[in-house]
Every structure is written in structure tokens, then in C-alpha cells.
Amino acid sequence: MAFFSRPQSASSAVKIVSPTELDDKAKPQLKKGGPPDSPQRQCRNILIYGSCRFQDKGCLYYHPPVCCKARPESPLPGPLSAHAVNAPVFVPKAPLNTFSASSLIPALPQDASPSPSSNYQGHNDYDPYAHQASNDAVLSMESQDHNGQFQVDEYDDTAASLGAFYQPPQNSYVRQPLDYHLYTHPISDSFTPSHFIGDALREELQKRSETIRAAPVLGLNLPGELQGYHSLAPLESLAGDRRKFFSWYSTVYRASSSTDGASYALRRIENFRLMHQAAFSAIETWSHIHHPNIVRVREAFTTRTFNDNSLVVAYDYHPNAQTLYETHIKQKAPVFHQGRLQALPSNLSEDTVWTYIIQISSAIRAVHEAGLAVRMVDATKILVTGKNRLRISSCGIADVLMYDGRQEISMLQQEDLAMFGRLVFALCCNNLAAMNTLPKALDVMGRFYSVDIKNIALYLISKPGPHKTISQVIEMTGKSRVLREMDGMQISLDRMEGELMSELENGRLVRLLCKFGFINERPEFAREPRWSETGDRYIIKLFRDYVFHQVDENGNPVVNLSHVLACLNKLDSGTEERIMLVSRDEQSCLVVSYKEVKSCIDAAFSDLARVSR
Numbered sequence: 001m002a003f004f005s006r007p008q009s010a011s012s013a014v015k016i017v018s019p020t021e022l023d024d025k026a027k028p029q030l031k032k033g034g035p036p037d038s039p040q041r042q043c044r045n046i047l048i049y050g051s052c053r054f055q056d057k058g059c060l061y062y063h064p065p066v067c068c069k070a071r072p073e074s075p076l077p078g079p080l081s082a083h084a085v086n087a088p089v090f091v092p093k094a095p096l097n098t099f100s101a102s103s104l105i106p107a108l109p110q111d112a113s114p115s116p117s118s119n120y121q122g123h124n125d126y127d128p129y130a131h132q133a134s135n136d137a138v139l140s141m142e143s144q145d146h147n148g149q150f151q152v153d154e155y156d157d158t159a160a161s162l163g164a165f166y167q168p169p170q171n172s173y174v175r176q177p178l179d180y181h182l183y184t185h186p187i188s189d190s191f192t193p194s195h196f197i198g199d200a201l202r203e204e205l206q207k208r209s210e211t212i213r214a215a216p217v218l219g220l221n222l223p224g225e226l227q228g229y230h231s232l233a234p235l236e237s238l239a240g241d242r243r244k245f246f247s248w249y250s251t252v253y254r255a256s257s258s259t260d261g262a263s264y265a266l267r268r269i270e271n272f273r274l275m276h277q278a279a280f281s282a283i284e285t286w287s288h289i290h291h292p293n294i295v296r297v298r299e300a301f302t303t304r305t306f307n308d309n310s311l312v313v314a315y316d317y318h319p320n321a322q323t324l325y326e327t328h329i330k331q332k333a334p335v336f337h338q339g340r341l342q343a344l345p346s347n348l349s350e351d352t353v354w355t356y357i358i359q360i361s362s363a364i365r366a367v368h369e370a371g372l373a374v375r376m377v378d379a380t381k382i383l384v385t386g387k388n389r390l391r392i393s394s395c396g397i398a399d400v401l402m403y404d405g406r407q408e409i410s411m412l413q414q415e416d417l418a419m420f421g422r423l424v425f426a427l428c429c430n431n432l433a434a435m436n437t438l439p440k441a442l443d444v445m446g447r448f449y450s451v452d453i454k455n456i457a458l459y460l461i462s463k464p465g466p467h468k469t470i471s472q473v474i475e476m477t478g479k480s481r482v483l484r485e486m487d488g489m490q491i492s493l494d495r496m497e498g499e500l501m502s503e504l505e506n507g508r509l510v511r512l513l514c515k516f517g518f519i520n521e522r523p524e525f526a527r528e529p530r531w532s533e534t535g536d537r538y539i540i541k542l543f544r545d546y547v548f549h550q551v552d553e554n555g556n557p558v559v560n561l562s563h564v565l566a567c568l569n570k571l572d573s574g575t576e577e578r579i580m581l582v583s584r585d586e587q588s589c590l591v592v593s594y595k596e597v598k599s600c601i602d603a604a605f606s607d608l609a610r611v612s613r
């Protein structure tokens, strides 16, 4: 006999199945007037309705005296005892298919239909011998043997005919599939993006990830290995006109580090011969500057791997970063907008200019405080690494290229301020060479921007002096603007934390889904009784159907991510909440808690893991 065992822990799973073999056997006994085979077992009608209308008409089961009968408040009153699982099974009275009961079942004579004798006139009493009159004679039904075990039996003709005999006449109706969705608390099926990271951010991060993992182009004749870096890929076109970096040509490559596997940006200066080893001392200082608006310097070395004397400085790599020049100043091709080719709006907003001024000021201040000078405050060397997020790149290279032990740092710092001023003009006028025609630049600035921006730009390009410092520039920016910038950053931080929260549980759920993947549908278990419809692991299959394969009342698949997430989260935490699992043939149901499903899955997975070792 097959056995539908429960999970090994003391389970409160309640199995509700179609008529059992026991019932089938009991019926002929009744007809013969034989004694009940199990007088100790309480009649299920008493359990459910508090009375049994067949009590005096041959019902086999035990009916307690009236004083002891109490109608349960709900069909599942509190935790059910293990005994409950052996209670006589529930027999659905509904026909399986659309049919006219009268056409299939001989109508019972009036007197054969017992009149309700209980106080609960409203309900149809459970008839322990009534089989559903199915026109599907080969329908597989679960039955129970004398040991209380369940097995799958063919629904034989005898049973069918008996069922037909005991089946009260029914009205014909269209059979609907079970409303699976009604078995759980309704969960909104509106899928809101709040379940996951926002689309825009996800797309952005996805693109960055793709860029980091993009395979290097073959055929560029680049070295396969360079001082612990490999997979070099140029970040700029090597063909066409090339601008010089001071007096040298330079190229930026993305490369992977053999040490930590991370990507780095390597700026190579071609044909550079290092004259003083001391020139590298500035790189050491630069590598200690951690600032949110500075691309971090990692290391510098010279190499002959490119078949020349090259200087290489390694920086943090910011995928898909663009220079300020590429982002705002470079002429862009017109785009189609509302059916017409239109040039993209070129002027930066006042707020954006202020946020750029504040970020660059902050970076310059950090560098000056470290006793260094940036030496390259230029739109082509400042990267935009996120929305309005700037980072000064190429730091430290000028210190190596133009090393001069006697150079005064304060002079270089004053030069930083002047370069900063030229950058503000370039950004406001959308022209790298805006400073060359100062009156025109001032005119454009006066038209589009506040006088405060113009004053800062003029101050920055004014004559150097001991009181002209970056701190003074920050003073001129005004506390309120700096505070507004700080507010914006904190709001952005909150938003990012929110996005992070929405992804927090995903790793957990993926691990759970992996477990499911490992244990479900394993071909080697196809013949194992524990996984069959009568085995304890069948519960896992039913749960999988409950989570993923629900259908609505019209038989259409329910694709509801909220439901899946809710179920998986409850499963993972092993809640006591109960759900009703229904077999695919809708002939048996199992009321089971998430905790029990969880222990089933854990046991199945540990079995697999043990064998795999």
C-alpha cells in the first residue's frame, strides 16, 4: 500500500482526499447490514457540522452522545491533532465536469433523500458513502487501506455505480476550476517597480557592468601583460587627430588587475624618459588622497612593454565616465524631437553650474591642503561619473612629467585657481576657448547666469595674491548653496539606500530558488515513492504548483510576482501560516504550514547535499 506520509516532524498537515478504499469497502458492509469496521473513529459530519443525518440510518462511524457534541467554530479550529489526519475523508459532492446530474444519476425516490434531522438545516450533510458521480471512469483517486495508508486506485465501476446510487440529485452547472487565488490573502497583482531597484538606476548600473566586462578588441597589438595588469582595452580612438598631453601623446586603457581582479584606468604617456626617480614621490602623496571628487591614483611605473619608454599611471576606473568636455561642450549631432531635427539644448542650468563649482572647489581644497597642486583643471580631464557627479582625473601625472624640485607649490596652486576660472567660463559659454574673447563671454554669462557666478569666475582669473585661495572661493559660493548641495547629497544617499533595501532580499530568494531547482523534477527520483503522489516529498511539488502554477477561475495562468515573493519570503522564514495545497487533478487537498513545507524542502535538500559530497 502506498503511503502519503507527513513530514517527519510532528506535522499538523491535514490531508483532504477523495473517497477512500476503506469507504468503498465499508459500503457493501452497510448494505449487508454488517457492523461498522471502525466504531472508534468519530464521524466527520459531527466534526464539521455537529450532527449526522445518517446517524440512525446506518452510518458506520462513532457518534458521541448529544451532550458532548459541539459544533466547531471553524473548519480548522486551532492546531489540529495528528489524529485529525486520519479522519474520514472529505468527499466533494460537485461533479467533475459539466453534466446534468439527472442524466447520469438515477433520481432517488423522494423518501430515499433523508430529511435533515440536525439543527443545521442550512448545510448539506456530509455523506460518508456518497461518491461523486464522475463520468470519468478512469479517474485516479486516492484511497486509504486498513493501515490508514493512502494509495492511488483506479476508480472502479462498482464504486462509480455505488456513487451514482448514493448521489442525491443535483442541478446541472458549469464546472469552474478551483479558485486557487482565494485560498490565500489577496495580494495586489499590480507589479510596482518598488519591489526592485528603479529602472533607470538598474539600466545605468547594468551598462556599467557590461562595460567593465566587455572583452578587449583583438588585433590592436597591445601587450598581454603589463606590470600585473592584463586585458588592456583603449578607452579612446587611436586613429585620427590626437591632442597632446602637455608635450606628449597619451592614451587611456581599461585593464584588469591580476592582483585583485578589479578594473583600472591606465594612462600611458608615450615616449617619456624618466630623468629623476624623485618625480615619483608626488604619486605616493597623491595615492593617499581619497576624495569623492578626485579619481584615485593607485600607482605609477615606467615600462618598455609598448616598445618605447612609456610612463603609466594607474587610476580607479569609472565605467562609462565621460569628460566634462564630451558631456557639455562638444557639439552634438541634432536629434529628432517632435518630428523635427533639433539641436540639443546646450546651456547648463544655474544649479548645475553651482554644483560643479562646489565639487571642484572641494577637490581643489583637498589637494591644496595636502600640499599639492592639481595642475590640470580642464574640461577634458574632469570626468562626469554619474548624474552631475564630477571627479578630477589625471592627477599626479603633471608632477612626474614636469618634475622640478625647486618649483613653488603656492604658484602652482594659484595657477589651479586661474584654470578653474577658465573652466567656469568654458562651461557657462559652452566653449573651451571662451576666455579668449572675455567681453563676449561676460555678456553671455550676464544673460544666462546670476551675477554671483560671474563674480566667482572673475575672481578666479584675477591676479594671483596671498589672499586668493580656494577657501575664499568657497566663502564666495555662500553657505546656503553649500548647504543646499549637502541636502541634495543626503537625499541622493537616502534614495540609494532605498534602492538597496529593495534588493536586500533578492540574494536570499535566489538561494531558495536554487534549492527548488536542485530538488524538483530530478529524473533519478521519478520512481522513488517519497516523491510520488503518496510520498512525503509530494508536498514540495504541490507547493511549487501553489507558488508558480496557479490559474484563475477561467483556467488562465496567474502570473503574479507579488504572490511568488510573498510565498518565498514566508517559506524562508518558516511561518506558521497555513495554506491549502491542491493536487493537479484537484482530487486531494493538503492544509499545511509554511514551516512544514520548509522542513520538507530542507530535508530533501540535505539528502541531496549529503549524497553529492
Ligand SMILES: Nc1ncnc2c1ncn2[C@@H]1O[C@H](COP(=O)(O)OP(=O)(O)OP(=O)(O)O)[C@@H](O)[C@H]1O
Residues within 6 Å of the ligand: 235, 236, 242, 243, 244, 245, 250, 251, 252, 265, 295, 315, 316, 317, 318, 319, 320, 321, 322, 323, 325, 380, 381, 383, 393
Ligand atoms: N579613470 C577613468 N575611468 C574611466 N574612464 C576614464 C578614466 N580616465 C579617462 N577615462 C576616459 O578615457 C577617455 C580618454 O580620456 P582622455 O583624458 O584622454 O580624454 P580626451 O578627451 O581624449 O582628452 P585628450 O584629447 O586630451 O586625450 C575619455 O572618454 C575618458 O572618459
